[in-house]
Amino acid sequence: MKKIYGLIAVVVAVLAFAFYRASTPSKPNAANKAKQVAGPKTVKVGILQLVTHPALDQIHLGVVAGLRSQGYRVGKNLKIDYQNAQADQANLQTMASKFANENEDLMVGIATPAAQSLAKAAAGKTPVILAGITDPVGGGLIKSNQRPGANITGTSGESPLKSHLNLIKQIVPKAKTLGIIYTTSDHGGTYNALKMQKLAQQAGYTVKMYTISTTNDMQTIAGQMVSQVDAVYAPQDNGVASAMKTLVNVANAAKVPVFPAADTMVHDGGLATLAVSQFQLGKVSGIMAANVLKGRKPANYPIEFIRKGIMSVNTTEAKLLGITLPASVLKQAKDKGEIFK
Missing domain, CATH: 3.40.50.2300 (Response regulator)
Incomplete structure (x- = not known):
């Protein structure tokens, strides 16, 4: 009989312990805790604009809208460093170098001189997206419209x-x-x-x-x-x-x-x-930027032309x-x- 009581006591103790473990919140391990704190990765995008005027301003707004349409939102998982050179070549070089030194995930050039400065600063490494650039081949930015090569692609705004x-x-x-x-x-x-x-x-x-x-x-x-x-x-x-x-x-x-x-x-x-709508040019550039951030390689990503x-x-x-x-x-x-x- 004592043996039976002893066995019952053991079973009750085991069940009580199991209930206690089940009802007590578990402490997260270090890996889970780090994951919870980190949240979604925030990507850093540098946007360099040559000068302020309505057409380029619309392209800038379009780029941000294009990124947003693909799930990249400022304050959530996107940080944008926007710089305007005000038509000063020295400013372009300084700002482009700043982006490169701060290890931006991607850079966007609005107007040919801005894109050229970014291409030089990126040195074939950081992806560069062209936003409405006329004649990117003639501007020395890419090898061809179908296969841009290296780290650069984007949109062309050639006029009809x-x-x-x-x-x-x-x-x-x-x-x-x-x-x-x-x-x-x-x-x-x-x-x-x-x-x-x-x-x-x-x-x-x-x-x-x-x-x-x-x-x-x-x-x-x-x-x-x-x-x-x-x-x-x-x-x-x-x-x-x-x-x-x-x-x-x-x-x-x-x-x-x-x-x-x-x-x-x-x-x-x-x-x-x-x-062509300048805003639409920018939006397509923003969508292309999002695709590159998600893993698409610029080298074989054809230039997009907006002709309508x-x-x-x-x-x-x-x-x-x-x-x-x-x-x-x-x-x-x-x-x-x-x-x-």
């Missing part, structure tokens, strides 16, 4: 120049002399200006080319230009975009319409354009210049584009 020329023909059919203005130090602007020159000459226009070195030159050069041409084409050029309001003011005084390459430049007083443009018109500008916009152009802007008043 033939569409721009057709729009000029539609709106000012009597124009014979076209002025094209661009910045000598802007690779993308020079590239677009020279291509438009060739297309316009083939279409029968007399083309006059004008250049600025800095935005400070715009007042003088624009004054010379508008006295010699029937219409002005302002390509996708950072210097021209930055001085767009000056260009428009001078052109308006001479009643000469300005046809720009970007929708943001129409907002700043250009008459009309059929252009939207019609943007400035009806206040048309009224000021005494120009009647074609009904088809207005309808296209109203249905699928933008009308600035």
Whole structure:
């Protein structure tokens, strides 16, 4: 009998101990505790922008939106270091080096000079995403659009120049002399200006080319230009975009319409354009950046081209210049584009 009581006592003790263990919260081991404290990994992205103007600002906003659409949110798992060089080459070099020294997970270049500075600082290591770069091959950034090579890929914002020329023909059919203005130090602007020159000459226009070195030159050069041409084409050029309001003011005084390459430049007083959304360019770049952060290799990640443009018109500008916009152009802007008043 004593043996039975002893056995019962042992069983009760075992059950009591098991109940105590089950009801007592377990202490996390070191690995679990570290995991709980660490949470999701925060990636660091450096964004370098050449200068402040509406087109590049829209690209910047698009990049952030693209990253967010793929699950990367500031304050949650993303830290962004945004730097603006304000068109200063020394600033570009300093800021790009800062990103490289701080071991950013990825860098984004907005405008060709910014991308070139990042590419040099990254030295083939940190991934670099191009955001709306015109002619990335000619700019020495990549080997080819299909296989960029090394650590660089992104989007290209090459303008639909033939569409721009057709729009000029539609709106000012009597124009014979076209002025094209661009910045000598802007690779993308020079590239677009020279291509438009060739297309316009083939279409029968007399083309006059004008250049600025800095935005400070715009007042003088624009004054010379508008006295010699029937219409002005302002390509996708950072210097021209930055001085767009000056260009428009001078052109308006001479009643000469300005046809720009970007929708943001129409907002700043250009008459009309059929252009790629700068925000959409940035958003696609942000999505590509997210894919690279998740493991896709830039070397064989083809450059993305955004070619479908939207019609943007400035009806206040048309009224000021005494120009009647074609009904088809207005309808296209109203249905699928933008009308600035």
